[in-house]
Amino acid sequence: MIELGLVNVTGVVLRLATVAAILLITYVVARLFTAILGRALRGGPPLIVDQAVKIVSVFVWAVGLLLAVNQLGLNLDVLLVLLAVAGVGLIVAARDVLSNVLSKVFIGTYIPVKLGDYISVDGFSGKVVEINHVATVILMDDGSIATVPNAQFVKAVNVNKTSLAPQRISIPVTIPSKVSFPKAEAEILKLVYRYKPRLDQRFPPIFTVKNRGTNSVEGELDLLVSNPELREALTSELSAKIKELLDRLDRDAASK
């Protein structure tokens, strides 16, 4: 009896020690993952970065707790089902926000809308005063504000009444920090100058910085095509050429 009792106590202590070790490792991994993610998304919108970091932290803790519970010899099936339901619920609850965040990527490049444009979307007309990661804010003619979810620009027809909108091209450009930003910009401009005959010559290209990260500078090259029908073809061609140029500059910088 005494022997059995000793075995049981040792087993329980060992299990508790294992659980403690798992929780400690979970804590370290959660901190590590959130730190890495926070650093990687440093340039992003703070609200979304904050949420992403929290989700990753919750996920790591959920896995850690499952492993810990498993060590205690409890049945995991019910817990796993509960977690799966919670995950599906989270995705369902956040699907609108996610679709708006994803739609933002298309606004400006494939959906020709920019700050200052006069647009009509989903029955609302006015001047675009803000495009954030969730919604586009329109200042309407009567002075009121309409907040249109970005996903509406993908789902619904929108009309841009700005005179030059059909000609406009905005090419997103990411310049790695290894490459000299001023020099890369000058090379990009010189490359674009060669497309002058196909562009509206009244509007020389202008590069605008949108975001500065530790690893790169993100910006946008604004151009106007002479023929609106060439918008997409020219966007694709110029984007590819610029990428090629930046890859070459990146290689050159690395070889130095």
Next chain:
Amino acid sequence: MNLAVCSQTPLVRLLSVDLSSQGTVDVERLVLDKDYVFSPGGVTRMVYPLLIHMKSRNYVEGVYWVSLNPAAPSVMLYNGIKLISVKVDETSLKGYGAAKEHMWKLFHGTADQSIPQLIELAWRDEYAYFNLYNRVCAETLLELDKTEELDLFYIHDFQQLPTGYMLDTLKPKVFRWHIPFDEKVIPPDWEPFLTKFLNAYDAIIVSCRAYLNSLIKRGYKGRAYHIYPYIDFKEYRRPERTETEYFCGRFGINDDDFVVLLVARLDPLKGHDIAVKALAHLVKKYPHLKLVFVGNGSFSSSSKGLGLDKAGSWKRMVSGMAEALGVSDRVVFTGHLPQDMLDAAYERCDVFILPSRAEGFGLVVAEAWLHMKPVIVSSAAGISEIVEHGKTGLIVDPDNVDEVARAIEYLIRNEYTRMEMGVLGRRAAEILSIERGLKEEAEVLRNVAEGSP
């Protein structure tokens, strides 16, 4: 408040010493006029006293001067101001210089047909380098902001216009446009391109009322001010007789010469050729007439600057013209003069002339007024706005050599008018005093920095 000034012109230029490889250099340990010179030109002569004035009144704490200075050390210290040198490689510098010179001519309305218009220029490789220079300035300012927590960016002159647009910060930005901003030479089709850059600034200061009106007409929507350029009257004094005699002896000016003085850098815009042609009209009738040109090249002309030999080629052209017109013995080029010699030149002259084809302002007219001299001023100069024709000076059309010659002759023949104009001109100069200018400009900067209306 921490203030960063950005201008193409450096505050000081090093002469003989090569300290480019050194870290931080204290300029005050060097010898003025031997090791370094204070850069000439309107920007430095106005902005430096402004900074000292603002520092002395505790309006500013940290003051930084970011400028193109390829041959200088990266950081220099001068009278409490941290000078930060912007360096770009030779190819880029050459392209930048070419684009800048084209723009200079375009904004002064003196570009011939071989010069591309502004929008056309912005599609050329030179413009990519012009853009590069501005980007390097903007990046330097943004880096400085990270360490020094700047409160205000003060950007100077047309060649730095894109810098403000490139400063992607919400901190206030003020731009001072020093050259003419004349709607007559800036066509409406430049507007979309120009306003994109102009409207990146919270406030813009121009040199006279006419430019202010043009700026607003061409679509600038922010706060706009006109502040007349200004000079420190204390820097000008009546020279001793011996100093004036020395000046005359050195440059071959006789007692009976009637001296017409032009103080300007050697540049086609300044109209040295117009003065020579007017001289040729008059010299037979007035054989003692002598034309004295004071001035040299600018930072753009200097070998340690952009290395564009504008001054040398213009001097050769004007000398050749004087020779061809048979008046070369009546024309004197003094080159750059130190202040005491400049005072002597003003003192000795009978009439001062500024026949510029275009002129941002023309503070040299105020200098002549301080020496109580009658002035003949081009209608294309900003300062003509405050010259009262027939009272404080004569305003002439620089394209009309006959009119310029008639104005000189009128003053040769009317000694009393010359004296009267000198007296009235001295009074008119008061509006250009440094005290007034500093007060107005410091107020604008403080209001913008503090977000006051």
